[in-house]
């Protein structure tokens with residue numbers, strides 16, 4: 001799928017929500033596309049196209065501005081995503097893809113048969129860092145496949161750890177690996193956890209949500225944090241089909 005040019009008005013609109021260098025932690029942008037009834041997919045385990053090409057281009061522009069892009073194993077199994085950047089500045093010859101980070105605590109993913117593997121073989125994106133629980137032991141073969149492309153498995157205590165602590169571990173792991181900004185695209189469990197933890201743990205810096213004019217219905221996969229989440233510095237943009245809301249949610 002080819003992208004279209006980024007609408008001129010999106011650059012200044014997004015400017016204040018793009019990553020900045022934080023002194024001691026990774027900048028977190030939570031960004032996803034939802035329907036009018038707050039669904040990010042029409043059914044569990046399925047991928048649903050919500051964004052217009054215009055806002056899809058914005059997502060790739062955002063990918064070009066982050067060191068890493070993180071999704072959960074539920075998203076990987078449902079979408080088989082490419083997680084690279086397909087946006088190129090007209091003034092540049094190169095594309096800057098983020099490092100894919102996959103949260104796969106139980107080691108369920110068959111990376112070798114994924115689209116991401118093929119993308120990396122074609123040198124159209126970076127190989128993933130797959131964060132697994134300390135109890136999971138990938139085969140030497142699987143380790144070698146990843147390493148040959150520049151990716152790796154990273155073991156961390158995730159399974160018997162609270163969601164709050166696991167996010168602190170995940171984000172400090174990114175920082176240790178020199179990844180100073182991450183855009184977290186989903187899926188639903190991750191979005192709901194991060195929004196629910198925001199009051200206590202202050203994990204999200206920027207929130208950028210695309211809203212597509214469609215209702216996906218009660219069987220859809222919902223964004224519904226357990227608590228209210230107050231946003232500040234709120235701005236709206238409207239395009240040919242979708243709207244985008246941006247907010248800063250960090251207390252810093």
Ligand SMILES: NC(=O)C1=CN([C@@H]2O[C@H](COP(=O)(O)OP(=O)(O)OC[C@H]3O[C@@H](n4cnc5c(N)ncnc54)[C@H](O)[C@@H]3O)[C@@H](O)[C@H]2O)C=CC1
Pocket residue numbers: 031032033034040041043044045046047048050071072073074075076078079103104105106158159163166167185186187188189190191193221
């Ligand atoms: N419209 C949009 O922008 C997007 C839609 N999606 C949709 O979301 C759906 C997938 O969402 P979910 O099934 O909720 O899966 P998910 O992608 O949120 O993955 C959940 C899994 O990730 C792991 N995980 C999450 N947080 C963790 C933590 N703190 N520590 C350790 N492991 C952790 C666990 O194994 C958990 O079961 C798909 O239908 C996909 O198409 C996904 C991304 C964006």
Ligand SMILES: Nc1nc(O)c(N)c(N[C@@H]2O[C@H](COP(=O)(O)O)[C@@H](O)[C@H]2O)n1
Pocket residue numbers: 032033047048049050051055056059071075076079080081082083084185186210
């Ligand atoms: N921005 C956006 N709009 C939608 O309508 C979507 N369904 C998604 N999904 C996210 O994009 C990933 C696919 O990325 P690739 O194009 O394969 O690189 C998918 O995994 C979701 O995170 N996003």
